[in-house]
Each structure stands twice: as C-alpha cells, then as structure tokens.
Amino acid sequence: MQRAAGTGVAIEYEDVTKTFGDVTAVDGVSFAVEDGELLALLGPSGSGKTTTLRMLAGFETPTSGTISLAGDDVTRVPTHKRDTGMVFQDYALFPHMTVGENVAFGLERQGVPADEARERIEEVLALVDLAGFADRDPKTLSGGQQQRVATARAIAIEPEVLLMDEPLGALDKRLRDQLEVELTEIQADLGITTLYVTHNQEEALTIADRIAVMNDGRIEQIASPMEVYEEPATEFVADFIGDTNFLEGDLHEAADGRVVLETTTGELEVNAGTAPADGGGRVFVRPEKLTAHDPATTTATQNTLPGHVDRRLFLGSKVRYFVDVDGRQVVVDESNRHASSIHDVGDEVTLAWSVQDTRLASG
Amino acid sequence: MSQRRFTAELERVNGRLSALVRAYRETRLGKYGLLAPTLAFVAVVMVFPTAILVSYSFNPYDAGTVGVGVTLAHYVRAFTTPLYQQTLFRTVWIAAAVTAIDFVLGFPLAYAAVRKGGWVGKLIVIATLAPLTIDLVVRSFGWFILLNGSGVINSTLVTLGVVSAEDAPKLLFNEVGIVIGLAHVMLPFMVFPIINVLHTIPHELEEAARSLGANRATTFTRVLVPLALPGISAGVLITFVVSLASYVTPALLGGGVRVIPVVITETFTSTSNWPFASALSMILVAVALVVIVGYQRVLSRLDGVGGV
Numbered sequence: 001m002q003r004a005a006g007t008g009v010a011i012e013y014e015d016v017t018k019t020f021g022d023v024t025a026v027d028g029v030s031f032a033v034e035d036g037e038l039l040a041l042l043g044p045s046g047s048g049k050t051t052t053l054r055m056l057a058g059f060e061t062p063t064s065g066t067i068s069l070a071g072d073d074v075t076r077v078p079t080h081k082r083d084t085g086m087v088f089q090d091y092a093l094f095p096h097m098t099v100g101e102n103v104a105f106g107l108e109r110q111g112v113p114a115d116e117a118r119e120r121i122e123e124v125l126a127l128v129d130l131a132g133f134a135d136r137d138p139k140t141l142s143g144g145q146q147q148r149v150a151t152a153r154a155i156a157i158e159p160e161v162l163l164m165d166e167p168l169g170a171l172d173k174r175l176r177d178q179l180e181v182e183l184t185e186i187q188a189d190l191g192i193t194t195l196y197v198t199h200n201q202e203e204a205l206t207i208a209d210r211i212a213v214m215n216d217g218r219i220e221q222i223a224s225p226m227e228v229y230e231e232p233a234t235e236f237v238a239d240f241i242g243d244t245n246f247l248e249g250d251l252h253e254a255a256d257g258r259v260v261l262e263t264t265t266g267e268l269e270v271n272a273g274t275a276p277a278d279g280g281g282r283v284f285v286r287p288e289k290l291t292a293h294d295p296a297t298t299t300a301t302q303n304t305l306p307g308h309v310d311r312r313l314f315l316g317s318k319v320r321y322f323v324d325v326d327g328r329q330v331v332v333d334e335s336n337r338h339a340s341s342i343h344d345v346g347d348e349v350t351l352a353w354s355v356q357d358t359r360l361a362s363g
Numbered sequence: 364m365s366q367r368r369f370t371a372e373l374e375r376v377n378g379r380l381s382a383l384v385r386a387y388r389e390t391r392l393g394k395y396g397l398l399a400p401t402l403a404f405v406a407v408v409m410v411f412p413t414a415i416l417v418s419y420s421f422n423p424y425d426a427g428t429v430g431v432g433v434t435l436a437h438y439v440r441a442f443t444t445p446l447y448q449q450t451l452f453r454t455v456w457i458a459a460a461v462t463a464i465d466f467v468l469g470f471p472l473a474y475a476a477v478r479k480g481g482w483v484g485k486l487i488v489i490a491t492l493a494p495l496t497i498d499l500v501v502r503s504f505g506w507f508i509l510l511n512g513s514g515v516i517n518s519t520l521v522t523l524g525v526v527s528a529e530d531a532p533k534l535l536f537n538e539v540g541i542v543i544g545l546a547h548v549m550l551p552f553m554v555f556p557i558i559n560v561l562h563t564i565p566h567e568l569e570e571a572a573r574s575l576g577a578n579r580a581t582t583f584t585r586v587l588v589p590l591a592l593p594g595i596s597a598g599v600l601i602t603f604v605v606s607l608a609s610y611v612t613p614a615l616l617g618g619g620v621r622v623i624p625v626v627i628t629e630t631f632t633s634t635s636n637w638p639f640a641s642a643l644s645m646i647l648v649a650v651a652l653v654v655i656v657g658y659q660r661v662l663s664r665l666d667g668v669g670g671v
Binding site for chain 2: 084094
C-alpha cells in the first residue's frame, strides 16, 4: 500500500464553481494536490470548503469547471465509480453491521474474495489500533474508536485519495489531539493523498503539508503551514490564522527606499519591497514576535512603540499582556523565562520587534 | 378546635389520602383501572360481536334464521365451493398486489419527501394526505369518471390513437378497478410509516455507501431497506390487512367481481344467511391473523433490525 510522495498530481481542480440557487458556494477555485500530500482546506463555516470536498467525492456536481483524479476528468463520474474514500464528521458507520462488516462493505463492492477480505479487514483494523474489534457493534464504541473504524473502512478499499470532512469535529479536545497525531501517521505511512476539511486552524497547522485557506468560496492562499502563518497573502488569512495585531497609519516609501508606517506614536519600518500605491493596506505583527521591556533599555535597530500594561493574563508557560498604545490595544505574548521579569498592570513598557516580523497584510 | 390544630389535622388527613392514592396506584386495580374504559370499549365493540359471529358460524342455517346446534357445514361449503375459493384467492391476491404497488410507489415518494425537504417534501405530504379528506364514496365516483369504458382515460387513449375504441382496456368493474382504487386509498398508510423511519436515517450513510463503491440499487438494498425495515414492515402490514378487509372501494369499483368483504355483506343483507356470512368473516379474520403472525416471524428472523 506504500506510495511514493511527490511523484505527480493526484487531484486537480480547474476553475471550479458551484452555485446553489443564487448562492455561490465555491467560486472559481483552482488548485492541485501532489501524490501523497495532505492538503487541508481551512476556512470559517460557509467558506465553501466542504462543498469543495464533496464535489471530489461526487456528492455535488460542479456548476462549471473540471475536477481530475489521477489525471482523469471525474467531474461527471458518479460517486461509486470514483476512487475515493470518505471519512465523515459523524462517522457514518452502518449501524446494522458489525465493525468488520462495515469495513467489508467496500471490499465486497470491489469483489475482493472473502478470505482475502478477512485478512485485509484485520490488517486495517490493526492499523487504526482496533485489532480484534471486527465482531463488535459500532454503537458500543467510543467516538474516537468509531472514527477510527470509519478511517479503516475508507482506507481498506485503497482509494486514490482519502477525503476527510471535519473528521475530528465531533470529538473532545484531548481525543482530537491524540487522533490528529494517529491519523497523520497512518496517512504518511500509507502515503495516501488526502484532502482534509477543517475549520480548526491549529489542526490544519499541525497535520497539513499545505493549507488552502478559503473564504467566501475562494482560496485566499495555498501554502505550507509555516508560510501561511508567517507570510499570509491577505488580510483575511492574517486575521483568521493565529492572533494578530493590526497597526494603522500612513504607509509610504521613505527617501532611502524603506517602506514605513507613520503612526500617531512614531514611525515603523515595514518588511515590504514597495508600499502600495494608494497608501492603503494594513501592517500586522504576531503577539509572540513582540517583547515588552523597560523603556530604559530600548535598542535602536528594532521597531518600537511606547505603551502601558492594561491587563495581564498569566498562562503558565507564557504571559499575555494587553498593552495600551495611545488608546489602541496591542497583544503581546512573552514566554515565561524569568518570573521576576514579568510586568505588572500599569507598568510603562516599550514594545519592540524586528522589522522582519512587521508585515504588510496585502489584499 | 383551634386554628392550628385544625390545620395540623388537615395536613394529617391530606398526607394519609396521598399515601392511599399512591398505594392504590401500586395495586393491580390501580394499574389497570386506567385501562378499564378502553378495555370496556374494545370489549363492547369488538370482542363481543366477534364472539357472537364465532358462535353463529357454527350454528346451522334454518329457513332464514340462525338455527340451534353445532355444524361445520358453513366452513366446508366456503372451502369446497369453487366460487368462494376463487373469491378468497382473489381477495388475498388483490391485497397483495395493492401492497406491492403501494410499496413501489410509496417508497420513492417517502424518500423524496424526506430527502428533498422544503416545498417539494411538503407538497408530497399534502398530496398524499389530501385524498383522506374526501369521502371514500366520492373518491370512488371520481374513479368512475376516469376509468369507465368511455371515461377520461380511455377517451384520451382513443383520441391519441393509442388504442381503438373497441380495444380500449377495461379498467372498471373488474380486478384492475379494485386494485387501482385501493392502491390510491391505501397509499398514505404505506408512505407515512416509511417517512417516519427515513427521517431517522442520516443521509451520510447513503453517501458513505456510495463512496465505498455501492451503486444506487446496492445502497437501497444493503443500507436503506435494512434500516427502514421497521417503517416498511408497518406500512406493508397495515396496507395488506386493511386492503384485505376493505369493502366500500371494491364494492363500488369491482362491479360483478367480488371480494370476500363484499360477499359477506351481501350474504348478511340479501340472503340473511347469518351463519354462513359469519363463517366467511371468521375465515377472513383467520387469513389476516395468519399473515400478521407469519410476517412477524419472518421479520424477527431477519438479522439485526427488529420487526414491527
């Protein structure tokens, strides 16, 4: 079942649009997924991510555009003739069948001989850590176990791509974290191309090779988790993924070519080649990129803003400050290195961060 | 008695009364007491008349009245006379045909009502229920207009040149008429139990089956039918048993072609042979019971999902 990663394109969407009545759920989406890659479709509810996935499963037909699976156009191919395995949020196990019969269902459709099927069932159940569960009634299993059965059922048929629609959405936090790791290990072991829908940004950052951030039926950015986080292509992406401080002011290019943001409390240098022609666009910096220190120890090479601590959350391994900068709130996350250096509410502080982390949220 | 003592006494009495009511509810009389009105009603309108019919069916027929003595003659006559054999057989197969037709028509209707939802679903429910608001006799006369030799259906077929006037199908006063009429009357009894059970089956299960390589037919037989079995079996049973015993529609649309309930009524009213009519009634009841019991047996043997 092992497959080499990155040997070609497994999934390709070309200008795919889906409308329901006068609502456009998916709006001209194009992207490709490499063999063996796990691509997460991340976005808020109503962003079109689930519809995008369901069109690959064949549950919805695109209004326009084409979808290819392993090089073949499957846009109009009925679901049961597509080589896809689907995992649903609510497991969708057949309640009138045992765990083994659930897994066997797809194998029977493929005409796998009974003894070979029995072997394969044991194999995939062992893979999801449920060896010996074949005769159990799925209703007696926990949510996490049911979802693992559903995963085993989907991978038993050795599909070209695995489709997962919020597979961890119905589970509690601890189970989610655990299953997140297990699912990605299985996915990587099998090298199976996976399209994974989630609204949970942490989940997407943890498991995905690449993330496609969706909003309003369009893909805002498609890139590696680190790139999506560090270099968001649009303001929406910057805002949706992680916590963000947006800074406002007048953007312009200085005489020496540097891009600067003129704020009410000073000038900030921006990590950008050119300033937008219209002077618009906002600048942002992540809370963990900032340090809050004593006003006396400022270094000149960084961007700085003066302020005072308005509120403080002690979170154990880190401290979160809400700093008032000329009436505007800036969030600062500092790791708890030395308990003695934690600021108190009301302290005057200088916020400092590198120019590199001062980014333009374009778009 | 002072005010305070009176209040205390009242509370004591009240407490004892509540205890008495609680104790009474625990007794057999208390438990079944609430059922008594219903049981009495059923006894008066069902058990009592049935018992009379059972006893009549073994009495001889004596010159227009119920005679004295015990005889099996009526049952022997019913089972040995070709006319009654044929009628009994016809009654059962008409009920079976109506049930089969209503399942074939009703399941897709129920499925569409549940899965389409919105105004389509509501329209299906209303269209299925609407005929129930019109009296059976009125509905049957509606079918007259549609089905008779020169009725709407046949004249349309002739006008369109599909058939000639001589070859127009005979749709009324025969089995075809009865089946069409009954299938219409019974449809809601098939559709609604199935609608109820389909509401409990998540659509995702069908999608899961489809993504595992099952076509529509396999998804229907392996996923939908097993899970919908409680509703299907309720619908089938009600449709069959009520069709078996129905009188008005077959009497009006069957013409000279009779089913057992029609024969029973005619025997009671025109020949006044109450013992023989009673025997026919008991045979019909027995057929229904055999079907119900046999059906339950089969269902309980089916793996997993329970019967009615």
